[in-house]
Amino acid sequence: MTAAAQDERLARATLTYLAEPGDPWLAALVRECGAPRAVAAVREGRFPAGSQPGGGGRPALRAIERWRVRLGEVPQAGDLARLRDHGIRLLCPGDPQWPAGLAALADGEPYALWLRGAMPDLADACRRSVAIVGSRAATAYGSYVAAEMAATLAARGWTVVSGGAYGIDGCAHRGALAGSGVSIAVMACGVDRHYPAGHTQLLDAVAAGGAIVSEWPPGRSPTRIRFLVRNRVIAAMTGGTLVIEAGRRSGALNTARHARDLCRPLMAVPGPVTSDLSAGCHSVIRDWNGVLVTGADDVIECLSSDAGIPRAGHGRDPAVVADTASAAVPPADTAAGTSQARDALDREAYAVLDALPARGGMSTGDLSVRSGLTPGVVLGKLAMLTVGGFAERTDTGWKASRRAKT
Amino acid sequence: MTAAAQDERLARATLTYLAEPGDPWLAALVRECGAPRAVAAVREGRFPAGSQPGGGGRPALRAIERWRVRLGEVPQAGDLARLRDHGIRLLCPGDPQWPAGLAALADGEPYALWLRGAMPDLADACRRSVAIVGSRAATAYGSYVAAEMAATLAARGWTVVSGGAYGIDGCAHRGALAGSGVSIAVMACGVDRHYPAGHTQLLDAVAAGGAIVSEWPPGRSPTRIRFLVRNRVIAAMTGGTLVIEAGRRSGALNTARHARDLCRPLMAVPGPVTSDLSAGCHSVIRDWNGVLVTGADDVIECLSSDAGIPRAGHGRDPAVVADTASAAVPPADTAAGTSQARDALDREAYAVLDALPARGGMSTGDLSVRSGLTPGVVLGKLAMLTVGGFAERTDTGWKASRRAKT
Numbered sequence: 089m090t091a092a093a094q095d096e097r098l099a100r101a102t103l104t105y106l107a108e109p110g111d112p113w114l115a116a117l118v119r120e121c122g123a124p125r126a127v128a129a130v131r132e133g134r135f136p137a138g139s140q141p142g143g144g145g146r147p148a149l150r151a152i153e154r155w156r157v158r159l160g161e162v163p164q165a166g167d168l169a170r171l172r173d174h175g176i177r178l179l180c181p182g183d184p185q186w187p188a189g190l191a192a193l194a195d196g197e198p199y200a201l202w203l204r205g206a207m208p209d210l211a212d213a214c215r216r217s218v219a220i221v222g223s224r225a226a227t228a229y230g231s232y233v234a235a236e237m238a239a240t241l242a243a244r245g246w247t248v249v250s251g252g253a254y255g256i257d258g259c260a261h262r263g264a265l266a267g268s269g270v271s272i273a274v275m276a277c278g279v280d281r282h283y284p285a286g287h288t289q290l291l292d293a294v295a296a297g298g299a300i301v302s303e304w305p306p307g308r309s310p311t312r313i314r315f316l317v318r319n320r321v322i323a324a325m326t327g328g329t330l331v332i333e334a335g336r337r338s339g340a341l342n343t344a345r346h347a348r349d350l351c352r353p354l355m356a357v358p359g360p361v362t363s364d365l366s367a368g369c370h371s372v373i374r375d376w377n378g379v380l381v382t383g384a385d386d387v388i389e390c391l392s393s394d395a396g397i398p399r400a401g402h403g404r405d406p407a408v409v410a411d412t413a414s415a416a417v418p419p420a421d422t423a424a425g426t427s428q429a430r431d432a433l434d435r436e437a438y439a440v441l442d443a444l445p446a447r448g449g450m451s452t453g454d455l456s457v458r459s460g461l462t463p464g465v466v467l468g469k470l471a472m473l474t475v476g477g478f479a480e481r482t483d484t485g486w487k488a489s490r491r492a493k494t
Numbered sequence: 495m496t497a498a499a500q501d502e503r504l505a506r507a508t509l510t511y512l513a514e515p516g517d518p519w520l521a522a523l524v525r526e527c528g529a530p531r532a533v534a535a536v537r538e539g540r541f542p543a544g545s546q547p548g549g550g551g552r553p554a555l556r557a558i559e560r561w562r563v564r565l566g567e568v569p570q571a572g573d574l575a576r577l578r579d580h581g582i583r584l585l586c587p588g589d590p591q592w593p594a595g596l597a598a599l600a601d602g603e604p605y606a607l608w609l610r611g612a613m614p615d616l617a618d619a620c621r622r623s624v625a626i627v628g629s630r631a632a633t634a635y636g637s638y639v640a641a642e643m644a645a646t647l648a649a650r651g652w653t654v655v656s657g658g659a660y661g662i663d664g665c666a667h668r669g670a671l672a673g674s675g676v677s678i679a680v681m682a683c684g685v686d687r688h689y690p691a692g693h694t695q696l697l698d699a700v701a702a703g704g705a706i707v708s709e710w711p712p713g714r715s716p717t718r719i720r721f722l723v724r725n726r727v728i729a730a731m732t733g734g735t736l737v738i739e740a741g742r743r744s745g746a747l748n749t750a751r752h753a754r755d756l757c758r759p760l761m762a763v764p765g766p767v768t769s770d771l772s773a774g775c776h777s778v779i780r781d782w783n784g785v786l787v788t789g790a791d792d793v794i795e796c797l798s799s800d801a802g803i804p805r806a807g808h809g810r811d812p813a814v815v816a817d818t819a820s821a822a823v824p825p826a827d828t829a830a831g832t833s834q835a836r837d838a839l840d841r842e843a844y845a846v847l848d849a850l851p852a853r854g855g856m857s858t859g860d861l862s863v864r865s866g867l868t869p870g871v872v873l874g875k876l877a878m879l880t881v882g883g884f885a886e887r888t889d890t891g892w893k894a895s896r897r898a899k900t
Contacts, residue, residue, distance in 0.1 A: 311849070313841060358767065358786070361765075367788070380776055439514075463563075
């Protein structure tokens with residue numbers, strides 16, 4: 089690594105200590121003069137000659153003052169080496185492992201990402217990835233669906249990204265591990281912190297095959313605002329965001345909004361309208377044009393299609409099935425084989441089938457009256473129904489076979 | 495009533511006995527030469543001079559033969575009077591009480607409708623009406639939602655139309671009655687039949703304040719094909735169709751397709767993705783652009799807006815709520831008053847609030863480091879938080895008030 093590259097890395101690491109992620113002043117400063125000169129400017133307490141982010145003036149100076157508050161916390165070169173010994177790496181924009189999707193955060197791209205875990209290539213893992221987010225107070229239903237879908241997605245080679253929290257997040261990570269897949273937890277605190285404490289084992293398991301990732305430097309605690317800031321990274325680094333259970337005020341909806349604003353596929357799992365924890369999901373589908381998904385297949389289809397544009401009238405047509413099916417026999421009562429054969433019947437054959445008695449026998453004349461078809465047509469359809477196993481001849485006429493009544 | 499009008503009524507009543515509803519040949523014949531001459535043609539076994547529906551030929555003659563099969567069942571003038579004595583009326587296209595929406599069934603408008611019940615004006619009742627349809631094997635969830643929504647809609651003056659079947663249909667009718675509203679059951683059999691037998695009381699209750707309606711003449715039995723044919727009338731006479739629980743092969747999806755084809759508002763209630771009986775509803779929302787509704791308010795909004803066109807990005811914006819809400823505190827833990835006040839906080843006030851300890855006290859200098867804000871800003875925000883009841887001064891500095899942690 090060249091000395092300049094090393095300077096760049098150290099500067100970016102320093103920036104994660106000095107400023108909260110997504111700081112628009114710092115982003116402007118780094119864009120204008122690069123990370124090393126931005127750090128130097130903070131140390132000196134004034135902007136580089138000729139550089140006046142946001143037109144300069146008092147707000148810009150207040151920003152510098154804000155960053156200087158944390159100058160005492162910045163690491164030295166040796167500190168980074170020590171962190172590396174503890175399995176904590178630094179990724180910077182431009183690194184081959186930097187997830188491509190983060191570039192979409194035009195003004196708020198992370199200064200750098202801290203990473204702990206065995207994952208060899210974060211960029212590669214994010215290429216086929218999905219964010220699974222939702223309420224921390226998940227119900228048994230949401231927990232089951234999250235684990236199930238994450239397991240299937242992971243088993244099919246999709247990286248499951250979530251926030252490491254209780255509830256849906258935890259179920260998504262656990263499901264991914266159960267599916268022998270790769271998972272990434274994006275934290276609102278340092279990657280060395282186990283937050284929440286109850287997920288210490290789970291986070292270590294995620295790290296063992298995947299990654300714990302954060303914009304904040306090691307040691308930092310999670311705060312409310314940091315969860316919200318973190319959410320934009322979850323939305324940006326993944327191929328799409330799936331919401332499974334979220335109340336109307338859930339932080340998961342914040343992640344969902346980032347996904348929408350970034351034009352990434354946005355999906356939600358519906359649930360009972362009687363459950364407050366599905367209200368947010370229904371809002372995503374109804375008010376944000378989120379795609380309603382009911383299983384991993386739907387998710388993969390959505391992620392593989394044109395970036396989340398709702399498909400109007402595409403795909404399956406329920407009426408094609410419903411129209412040919414029996415309207416009066418509940419599906420549960422219908423053996424699959426019979427119903428498939430029945431789908432092949434035309435309207436007139438149906439009418440004859442309906443007219444047939446279950447017992448005894450009926451003449452073709454009576455069948456004609458009952459079905460409203462001519463005797464000739466009735467005879468033709470009876471032949472077809474007999475071959476299909478739906479009708480049979482008795483001593484006194486025609487009756488429906490047992491199969492027809494199943 | 496003029497003699498011609500009486501002839502027309504008797505002819506249309508006769509047609510309901512001769513042919514199955516929606517017969518395209520008969521519709522063409524009636525369009526060409528009117529109902530009385532159509533009936534005469536059937537009696538004579540040949541088309542009127544100059545009239546050749548569908549270009550005439552063998553298929554047209556076969557249609558006439560089909561209708562002649564039931565000539566022995568047609569009523570006499572006295573029969574209609576007798577039916578009237580039993581509370582059964584006949585409605586014909588052109589009658590003031592004829593529901594306007596049925597005209598949309600261009601080629602398959604009913605020849606007439608048979609009606610039993612106290613409802614004074616069917617057309618008026620249909621002006622603010624909604625079809626509620628769904629599975630006969632409904633779950634407790636679907637049954638509850640159907641009854642609840644029907645009751646609210648009925649109480650607000652909307653007529654609830656359904657098919658009188660077990661399951662969702664029955665719950666919709668019962669809900670409407672419970673809401674002291676008006677209900678209509680559209681049958682696939684004669685209006686004098688109580689089908690299913692278990693709904694004898696319910697159907698009589700529906701008739702007592704509303705109507706039992708059918709295209710089939712009194713006495714006719716329901717058959718599978720008749721349920722499907724009947725469904726187009728449910729979709730056409732109402733302002734929109736709402737599906738509550740439907741399997742992938744449910745007959746309710748057939749009604750839904752008619753509503754879609756007629757460009758009527760089409761709505762569905764989502765449910766657990768683990769329930770087969772919600773699969774059809776999810777298909778309606780996802781594949782047919784049906785509107786996801788979660789309550790009676792949604793239904794009324796949909797019925798009152800531009801005919802069922804899915805509203806993209808309209809209405810509530812969940813992120814507006816989610817963004818300002820706490821991401822780390824589950825909604826259930828948040829008192830409404832506190833959360834409203836908290837919504838008024840800006841990002842910096844949030845950062846200070848997050849930095850405040852729950853016990854003891856912290857200096858403004860430490861708060862500055864922890865929040866990443868200058869000491870001056872921290873002091874300003876602390877003043878605001880104190881006034882808002884979120885922060886308080888202690889002997890050793892600042893701490894969060896109890897209210898802030900709820």
